[in-house]
Amino acid sequence: MKIFFLLIASLFFSAVAYAHGISEADKQAMIDGGNLRYIWLGATHMLSGYDHLLFLFGVVFFLTTTKDIIKFVTIFTIGHSITLIFATFMGINANYYLIDAVIAISVIYKAFDNNKGFGNYLGVKSPNLLVMVLLFGLIHGFGLSTRLQQLPLGEQNWDMLLRIISFNVGVELGQIIALIFMLVVLTQWRKRKSFLRLSKVTNHALMFAGFMLLLMQLHGYLHTTNEEEFGFNKDAHQHIHMDMEAKQKEYIYDSL
Template structure:
């Protein structure tokens, strides 16, 4: 049964591959819409960015997985929010950035960390207590905010410092709206699931799936980084692929005999 559940998790992840690959991209249409629109455009983009930010959502899912009271959920989500607001606002305003594939790769590690922690990995593997959850969530909040900032900095934010700050704050507001919407669904789902016997039986498997999802996201981002820094190092660069087509005269191949019955 465990292997069956894991296969379902992996199948779901593979199905989401195209969405994961593009979830954090900023299209040219988005760029132009930002230039032509108002601050509400940044709010909307921030919300949609969070709702399609699978690495952020998976980490939050791991954080709230075992939290049973509203007070605990509010406490840890607030700590996470403070963390990502700090880096999102300040890193964007002061132009502090890094390769976003590498940042997202580290964020994927945070997903692995939370699944490992939820399954008692520190106790079983290292025979130590888990690091303080409050500080861990705050640290990863800073990291997730930096990831959001690297993407926001791809947008036209303008040269006016005041207008730029308002655009950043608008995007951040949208992120919070998206986060609240996603967390509401997660907490409601977990609250219903806890009432069923399968919750205890499959909680280990669910967090193991979280680890696998984090590993998958990590390799996706590292692969993207390799494409970003050395696009011609792969086996079939675009130019080489075109030369193969020309050498084989593929465009002009046509077999008349196939038209006969």
């Protein structure tokens, strides 16, 4: 059990350390590999983007018809494609921790909505879901754009646009792969009695995960804006988390 918790802690600190960075090796691979590399990075980034996937999971959680799934996934895709392409091409940027904090809020929002929180707790009608999914899609795309802008996109507008579109294509491919897995799991789970019994608990867990992500992003934001107050800069802070992760791994290996 101790080893299990250490593994979870290791994953958490790893996410903190690497959530906003593009390694130099990845940057060089992008230069050498061309547009196909951007497609690959877009796909892998989506498949490892726990915040995007948690929101998508919340969106499709209660959707049972193909028509509804296509409608909501399409509107989410349109939203994040618009801001991903436009913000990257125009060089519009913002503090990535704040953007990701809003993405974490989107996870909390969708889980809260799934549990009929607006009616049960606030006594109001929930906002139009299609509009909210589009709005959060725009924000998710802006978050993806902050990552893409860390990569070498070239100086020529045409080359830059092709690389941005390639990355976006990869994101959509990764989303399709993740969506298929989610739908298979949900379809099988809905056949069991436990689905109705545990669906509310699952969405509470989704809210908790979103809340933890929100705290993590606000924690990162404070370190980027108040480096002197914390006594070390964000690079030193990242190295501290990496050192902690290394020590945890060393302890795990020793325990085994």
